[in-house]
Structures are given as structure tokens and as C-alpha cells.
Amino acid sequence: MIDVTGVTKRYKSYLAVSDLSLNVPQGEIFGFLGPNGAGKTTTIRMLSGLLLPTAGEGVVGGVSLHDRQQLKRVIGLMPESQGYYGYMTPLEYLGFFGRLYEVPAAKLRTRIGSLLETVGLTYAARRPVGQFSRGMRQRLGLARTIIHEPRVVFLDEPSLGLDPQGQREMQQMIRQINTEWQVTVFLSSHLLGEVAQLCHRVAIMRQGEVLASGQPEALSRELGQGARAHIDVGDIAKAAVVCGEEGIAILERDGQRLTVALGADHEALPRLLARLVAAGVAIYGAVPQTATLEEVFLNVMQSPAERAVSA
Amino acid sequence: MSTVRVILGKEWASSLLTPRGLLLLAIQVVTMSVLAIVSLSLPDLSLMGQAGLLKLLFQVAVALAVALATLAASLTVAGERDQATLESLLLAPISGTRLLGAKWLAAAGAGAVHLLLSLPYLIVMGAGTGLALWRVPAGLGLALLLMAGYTGVAVAASTISGRTFSALVSTLVVAAVLEAPGFAAGALPKGALQKWLATISPGDQVMTLAGNLLAGKGLSGLGTSWLTVAIFLAAVYLAVRYAAAHLELMGGDAQ
């Protein structure tokens, strides 16, 4: 659904996006991560037809990046800071954008009704948007984004500024439009938990370049600082000696709990547990841990030199 | 054309049916009402004669309508940018030229409503002067040329300037530069310089054309006035086209 190669955007001497290649299949929720200024918004604007790339080729929703007018018909974009016409009601607002996208009048009426239902704003359909809370506006923005049945939607920080309840509702709606409306979702967010929960795959970007991409679990395995485990033991001193003999690093001691680094070796934990039992150390619990997306993100964000220092 | 109609509808709704739009209409009619009542009650004004009063009222109506419509037009794109609604508009499948064209047409149309609201005052003022009353709406029709020009200037400035305040200031500067020679000509004794200065100002020339209509004269022999107005409108059209091309770039350069 999104297939671009070598996409680059340069503003005079500033390289905003460098040689970006992405492939997002239809029906996927794709997470796009990166710190502020990484080039996420520029990428989204290029993929949605707002900006012409300086170089690179590709298609989004089957339309070339260079055919911007046609591209705008097959994508929907919810910008990071989206404004609203405060004097309009949701019915007028969605009607305005629906007509702008040339959605047939009869279809538009039913579409607006079902969208308001989806985003939970039916009760406020005749209320001026100027009186809406931030959460309500975000939900209306999501409805506006898909009013013309786009094949791909780009959501730039859709949960920004929402309270936990609002974030949760937004995630549910994103999942719903992905499954019920069969829309490919390209999600840019700073909420790594949200991305980890929603996205089938993610890409991490820094300074205009994609540093890593893949499924969140795979990234955790490959780019987290290795697997680790919490082990609750009876004799922590003896257990530490056993770990030393096995060549397993102890990351933390906390009361009777050891946190150990297991590396990429899947057999390390059962082997260690067997050795501890053999040494007569009582084991009350052993919980294997994988790196969170946040840890992966922070790890990837470090420059190679920084990674070497922290290693 | 349907996308243009959609933008037109939205712009008219926001410029005529919102509190701000209605306030601007109220300013127009209240000013006209005050002038009309004053013209009845102040004996000094009677020296102007009814025809003179009609001319004065006409000039005030046109100047006020153009000023108010231009003020509203200067907010049209910059205001969208300030409210962060511009990106959503640019995402729609409508070209920048059509988007600005629709906004320009809407601004000039809203200005036409201001002129239309002034028409009853002028008709009543003109009745009994022996003037054929079709000349009053015809004069306002000529004023629409000035309206189209200045709302176009405002739309272009609003697009290029970026923000609301700078859009307002740049529109005012353009208007001042264009109309100052006309005002200067009014203060100078008759002569070649005075005539040349008056020729530069589109406002002065439109008022000359409309003034001839209201004085019961024809529009022939005013080639210079027509030429000034035509050059003004052509320049504004080019400015709007330039701004439309600029709008495409400005839609996404804020990264």
C-alpha cells in the first residue's frame, strides 16, 4: 500500500529526509518513531502529497508520489496540530470536507452518520466545534481524515494532549478503522506504549534516516540490550557465585531478587536455573523479560559511539 | 467547479453568517444610517445639494465596503494558517489556484453584499434629483471592480505574508501606496502633475467613472480611467496566481 524508495527531501542545505525506503502492506498499522526533528512530519507530508520529494520514487495507495492531486484522493492525513472551524457543527464540518472530496451527497449523509457513531460524537452532531474538548476535536479530526474512504491514513501524533482515557479511546478507534474500514494506518507517535500495542511493524528514524524497522517483538529481540530475567532466590550470595561460574552478568540485586542479563542465548535461563537447583539454591520465581519498545528506541537513538560507551 | 463552489459556500457562511461577518455588515449599515440622518439634520450639508449628498454617500459606501471586505479578505488564508486549518484544506484535492480563486471570489462577493446593503440609502438619496436611478446600481457595479482589485490584493498578501498581522499590514501598505497619489492629487492645484498623480490611483479612477455616471454623464472619453483599472486588475490577478503557486510550497515547509 506504501512502497517508496530513495525518498529524499532537502531544504537548501538542510537535509530533512535522506534516502527513505519503506514498504507497508495493505491493512497494516505501521508505527513511525523518532525524536522531534527526525523528519517524521516531512516524510508524512511527502507521502500524503503535501510536499514533493527532492528525489525518490514510489507509490502510496497505488498512486505515484508525484501525482499529488490524485494522491490526495486516496490518502487521509490527521496533522499533529489540526485546527477546526469553531463555528461549524460536526455535521457541517464533515459535510464540508466530504463535498470537498466530492463524495456523492446521498453517500455522504450515511457516511457522516456512521463516522460520528464510530468516533462517538453522534450526541454532539449539532453542537459548534468551538465548544468541544480536545478529545472530542481529535475524534472529529479522525472522522474528517477518513470521510472520503482513503486507502491509507497518516496519523501524526493522534493522541497528543489527550488524557489516558482519551488515549485509550483513540487507540480503540484506530484499531477499529483499521479492521472495520480496511484502512492502512501510518502512525507517528511519541507514545511508545501506544505504538507497541497498535502497530504490526515500526520504523525508527533519526536525522532524516531510518535506523531500524521491523515487528516490535523482533526489534526488541534484536535491538534491545538482550534478554534478561528476574530470579527470586533463597540464598542470593550463593546464587551470585553460580551466575559467575556460568558467565552470566548480574544487572541488579534487590533483596532476594537478582536481575541477570541472558544475551541472545535462548537456553541460558533454563541452564542457569538447573545449575542453581543443582547448587542447592532455593528458587521462588523466575520471570524472563524482553526489552520494551522504549528501551529499543532509546538504544537505537544512541549514536554508535554512545552505544559503545554505555556497553 | 464543484470544489470551488464548496469553498465559496464555506467562505460566504464564515464571512456573512458568523458574528464577525455580521458585525462588519452592521458597521456598514450603521455608518450609512448615521450619514443619512446627519444629511437630513445638518443645514450646512444642504449647501451640497442632494446630488452632492448622493455623491458623498456613494463615496463613503464604496470606501467603507471595500475597506471592510479587504480587511476580511486579508485574514482569509493567514487566518486559516493561524488556526491550523490550512493543512486540512491543502490536503483536499483542489489546486492552490482554485482554492485562492474561490477565496477571492468569496471575499469580493461578501464585499458586494456590503455594497448591496448600501443601495437602498443611495436610491432614496438619489430619488427626486432627476437622476435616472439605474445609474446608482450601475455606479456600484463599477465599484465592484475596485472591490475585486483590493480583495485580490488582500488574498495574495494573506497568502504570501504568512501570518494575520503581517497580512493586514502588507495589505494596508499596498493600498496606501496605490491610493496616496490620488489623495495628493486632490490637494494639488490643477495641472499636469495633479492629473498624472490621480491617474495612478485605481480608487480615484473608479470614483471618476462612477462619479460621471452619478452626474448623469456617459463613460466615454475616460479611456485613461479604464486603462488604470484594467492594469490594476491584471496586476492583482497575476499576484493571486503567484500567491497560489507560493501556497503549495508554504503548505509543508514548516517542518
Added chain:
Amino acid sequence: MKRLWALFALCAALGGAPSLAAAAPAAAGVTVTEAPPAALQVGDSFQVSATAPADGGRYLLTLTMLDLATGSSADLEGWVPTSVGQTVSGAQAAASWAGKAGKAGHYRVYVTAVPLDQPGVVTSSSPSELAVSAAPAPQAAPLMTVAVGEPVVVALAMVWVLSRRRRGARAGGER
């Protein structure tokens, strides 16, 4: 200047005349060369021109506009003085007055020449009759109807729009 009844023009002999007697041709009295139209409306402009006696002497020319109803000179406030007559090498001294008819009525207009250099005869032109009718005035009733009616209509439109928005907001607020 509030009740100024005439504009004055000083006719000055500018040389070439060693004595008034030597330079004086036959005095012909004051002649109005451009009389006002017989009928005017309030607000209309008009012009009066006259020549002084052509005897080489200096004369003060005064325009008088006599209001026949009141028997007094008309109030010429707002009129613009125009010229000073001069006699050059025996030519006739001329003066002009431009003004606006400010009040309806019947007037008699004439120009008086007073010699300045020696006692002599004060002469006057033949009077012209001038009728000033009231200019058409704006019709108060329809103008007031529009002046009051239009703001009321716009105010009602504002109230309607605002109440519609408020109604919508109230209806939208109810779950």
C-alpha cells in the same frame, strides 16, 4: 466676515498714466459683463463679472446681492473672492466673483464702483434679477425608514444567527 455682503476688487492703475485727467477716456460707468443666470437652485454655483469705468482711475468694485424679501444684502458666507480688477494703459479694469446660491429667494444683483483717487461720482451697473429656488432635498420619510430599518434587519439577522447557534449548542449538549 460673518455678515460680509460683498466681495471687493481693487482696480489699480499700474502706470502709463501721468495723470488721471490725461489718461481718461470717456467714462462709461460700470458694466456687468457676466450676469448670474436668472434662475438658480440652492447649492448651484454662479459667476458675476464686471468692468470698472475706463477712465484710468482706480475704483473699488463691490458686488451687492440684495434680498428683495428682507430688503437686506444676502449673506455671502462661503463665497470665494476671485479677482482684483486692474487698469492697464487705459484698458478696462475687470473683476469677477464666484459663489454658490445658499438660500432660496429673489435677489437683485448689481456692481458699484467707488473712485479711490479723487472725490467723484459713485456709479452702479444695471441690476440683474435672480431667483433662487430651494434645491431638491432628500425625502426625509423614506430615508429615515431605510436608515432605521436596515440596521434593525441586520440586528435581527445577528440575533437569529446567534440564537440558532446557541440552540444548536444546547441541543448538542444533551446526550
